[in-house]
Amino acid sequence: MIANQLLGNAPDALRLEGALQVEAAEQLLKSLPMTAACYQVSLKGVSAVDSAGLALLLDWQHRLNHAGGELVISDIPESLQRLAQIGGVDALLSRSDNGVESMES
Template structure:
């Protein structure tokens, strides 16, 4: 399955909507899109994963890399609407304690940065 990515603005947040499968083959597509969505390290980005059906360790590594990158520059990365299988990956790797994970895009964009 391919990966589809698009961006939309929600106030001061850039929301990156991801659907399909995120794996070693498709990670470059999302990485390129994130570069365009948040070219500055002070960006405020929500990645909407409601339609992401699969994520492997390369996708997880990309999320961690972007979390670190934005956090170091004073920006923020938040994840929203994770399906149970994808959320489990974050729980099993103990990243739920590190990453900002929200039930919905609205919740992620409503909370102060």
Template sequence: MAEATVVRMEGVLTMRTIAGLVDRALPEGNCVVDLAAVVEADSAALALLLEWSRRLKARGDTLSVTGMPDGLKSLSELYGLDEVLPIAG
């Protein structure tokens, strides 16, 4: 796999806070989203990650996630997103 650019997220990723992030310009190439500094997240965070993954895939790149908070990881597993949102390290 080609080298990936790390995008670090922090703070709160919920329905109230992600609106401005949906259209965020993603770096060229593969992307790793680091959620280690996220203190609160809900299903809206998963929707954001899925949208970013879709956009990257459309241009031939990949998205993976690292540092996913336990609660968000549980939601991801519950929704069957394990294969769609690969969790690195």
């Protein structure tokens, strides 16, 4: 999992790549900076995801919301969407469908 790849000059954008599973989620749990009002995370390069990856994104979102910010997730893989639906948390994911452009490298 490569998780610290900043996009362009945007200090408030991050692209995750590789497997977003238990091992990576444990390493990434506290790595999201809490400095941006709106932080964008692209999942375009994520090849696999499990419930720990979903929990990580929900944790980041909760912590940013609590700090007065917002987490916007783009390029959500279909597998993550299905996992969130099965878990009944799909409505909790802040995604950038229309209002925010997908982050490209």
